[in-house]
Amino acid sequence: AQSVTQPDIHITVSEGASLELRCNYSYGATPYLFWYVQSPGQGLQLLLKYFSGDTLVQGIKGFEAEFKRSQSSFNLRKPSVHWSDAAEYFCAVGNMEYGNKLVFGAGTILRVKS
Amino acid sequence: EPEVTQTPSHQVTQMGQEVILRCVPISNHLYFYWYRQILGQKVEFLVSFYNNEISEKSEIFDDQFSVERPDGSNFTLKIRSTKLEDSAMYFCASRRRRNLSGGADEQFFGPGTRLTVL
Numbered sequence: 001a002q003s004v005t006q007p008d009i010h011i012t013v014s015e016g017a018s019l020e021l022r023c024n025y026s027y028g029a030t031p032y033l034f035w036y037v038q039s040p041g042q043g044l045q046l047l048l049k050y051f052s053g054d055t056l057v058q059g060i061k062g063f064e065a066e067f068k069r070s071q072s073s074f075n076l077r078k079p080s081v082h083w084s085d086a087a088e089y090f091c092a093v094g095n096m097e098y099g100n101k102l103v104f105g106a107g108t109i110l111r112v113k114s
Numbered sequence: 115e116p117e118v119t120q121t122p123s124h125q126v127t128q129m130g131q132e133v134i135l136r137c138v139p140i141s142n143h144l145y146f147y148w149y150r151q152i153l154g155q156k157v158e159f160l161v162s163f164y165n166n167e168i169s170e171k172s173e174i175f176d177d178q179f180s181v182e183r184p185d186g187s188n189f190t191l192k193i194r195s196t197k198l199e200d201s202a203m204y205f206c207a208s209r210r211r212r213n214l215s216g217g218a219d220e221q222f223f224g225p226g227t228r229l230t231v232l
Contacts, residue, residue, distance in 0.1 A: 043205060046223075102147075
């Protein structure tokens, strides 16, 4: 069965510091991987996605993620965090088969201190 | 830019009442989904819908739940007799079948409806 693990429930970083949010997945076929961001009381906004090709993908707001098949990981990174990045981040895995449901991780809450 | 919309943004209901949550997917999309997120928990898949029928549903999606695309633009989730544990944020999502290159495409999420069952 598909599953996604985000081992860090909370992360606090200083504004301007680098950020890495971890995501590990379990999936039997070629995964399609996503990172979504959710601000309090808001919906889910897609940050970036990996379907195939270059394993380093660029997203919006200066985020990037690297797909490492050998480690079953898809970690999200940002070189310099801004206070407005404080939110909850969800990693998700899906496929292109019939239905294509997404399976989400539990989320990581990012706090940014000034 | 086209977006998925959901109404209402917040619904309060009494236990045992029926509720209908409404979604307007992006117009050229063909796959439709409902997810829910109980406060403080992860986003969970409920159901996917394609070609006017359910393509997959989770264990959560029991006989109390139903979905419908009544008029070619709206996509609704009905909970027949709400329970306290149905209190959650409900997200609608839609997706094109494939992009123009024949490749995969992502799901676009609406802003959610917060359902509170008293």
